[in-house]
Amino acid sequence: MDLLHWKLFPLLALLASFLFFFYIQDSSKSSQSGCSLFPHSHYWIASKRIVTPQGIISGAVEIKGGSIVSIVKNKDWSGKFKQVVDYGNAVVMPGLIDVHAHLDDPGRAEWEGFPSGTKAAAAGGITTLIDMPLNNFPSTVSTETLKLKIEAAEKSIYVDVGFWGGLVPENAFNATALEALLDAGVHGLKSFMCPSGIDDFPMTDASHIKSGLSVLAKYKRPLLVHSEIQSVVESHLETEDGGGDPRSYSTYLKTRPPSWEEAAIRELLTVTKDTRSGGPAEGAHLHVVHLSDASSSLDLIKEAKRRGDSITVETCPHYLAFSAEEIPDGDTRFKCAPPIRDAANKEKLWNALMEGDIDMLSSDHSPTVPELKLLNDGNFLKAWGGISSIQFVLPVTWSYGQKYGITLEQLVSWWSERPAKLAGQHSKGAIAIGNHADVVVWEPEVEFDLNEDHPMFVKNPSISAYIGKRLSGKVLATFVRGNLVYKEGNHAFAACGSTILAT
Secondary structure (H helix, E strand, O other), X not given: OOHHHHHHHHHHHHHHHHHHHHHHHHHHHHOOXXXXXXXXXXXXXXXXXXXXXXXXXXXXXXXXXXXXXXXXXXXXXXXXXXXEEEOOOOEEEEOEEEEEEXXXXXXXXXXXXXXXXXXXXXXXXXXXXXXXXXXXXXXXXXXXXXXXXXXXXXXXXXXXXXXXXXXXXXXXXXXXXXXXXXXXXXXXXXXXXXXXXXXXXXXXXHHHHHHHHHHHHHHOOEEEXXXXXXXXXXXXXXXXXXXXXXXXHHHHHHHOOHHHHHHHHHHHHHHHHHHOOOOOXXXXXXXXXXXXXXXXXXXXXXXXXXXXXXXXXXXXXXXXHOOXXXXXXXXXXXXXXOOOOOHHHHHHHHHHHHHOOOOEEOOXXXXXXXXXXXXXXXXXXXXXXXXXXXXXXXXXXXXXXXXXXXXXXXXHXXXXXXXXXXXXXXXXXXXXXXXXXXXXXXXXXXXXXXXXXXXXXXXXXXXXXXXXXXEEEEEEEEEEOOEEEEEOOEEOOOOOOOEOOOO
């Protein structure tokens, strides 16, 4: 080969690199710089089962620029459009909205963190979550601590994430501080009526809650409350030797009886009357989180609703999936607060959910490091309480709900529509024109074993109580604002979820 050819090689290599660069640049524009596994911003999602507010249709959803711009039935679209992703008989429905999750960032990212937590959420069909103000450090109780959380979330989230602020004794009577926190973008406030287990998030009482509701009324945002009031008698039992074998779940269950929930809700209702039409806190709303007691506590909430109090209630999949009788000795993966109760209570929870007395579901994803779960020791009284669940709430709800005849429309109501309303997300929660293109595609009939071979994206999968279960409902794809962020075990290259702030 002559000298001229050798001289041309570097030039050709340079030209090739330029062409490759521009190709990548062009591709990244269409895939939004790695935000999506699908290289188009204008396309159609087709399916024979699309869950819309008007019912389940066979057809296609047009997505453009991150929003839903049209919805057509099968006879109106078949074969007419380009860039169609046809999912056949798989279910297409609005992405789940989890209004109760602890991602522990910043400060305790070793427990979970925004990257792993939102990857797991996306893999489970969750497109939006509202992060709780505690278990991260410092707790989110001021504009300064909210800023730290927002900074931790930026460029680290695969789904959209909003934030609750904390109502604690330190800020409860300081309207200026609460208004500043709400002005900074929290979607509402959260408080505990019993010790939270987190030093910088102390418990509140009815006077704090009443004061908080008066401020929230101006913003028309909710107060979420962990509703247990600690009894001196039972709290004394929660010691290493005060109430029986600490490895027995029944020992732990006795330390947090249903009367704790009932007492808290009874006290709450002395102030929720202010939220009625014409009341001094009209516009505020109270939401009872993770209800476990389906007897007296639920009856009190039903009565408050009948009286016109602005109040809603959620429960969680672990209360619907498990019962106290089946929890093995020493298996602290099942410890949470309030606790999982007996099988009869579980039946009552399902009945209340099916009848509409329980408004919605949430994960209460509350992970930690395995060391704090004391998996080897098995001491229920000393282990950290919390269920790790965020990736599996859709198949868990569907699998355990088959016995009760749940429908796809009910799933959407519990996991999308009503949570969207609670969090003030009016452009989410339904497959409707103008809404964000937040979509989950899944196969309800496909079963899988949740074992060590199953892809799990939470940081500490060994602590999940669902390990070893056989579930129905495989998530195929998750779209967030039109970006395909998850597809059968793979995530988009870049974390492009949005932090959503209330305005």
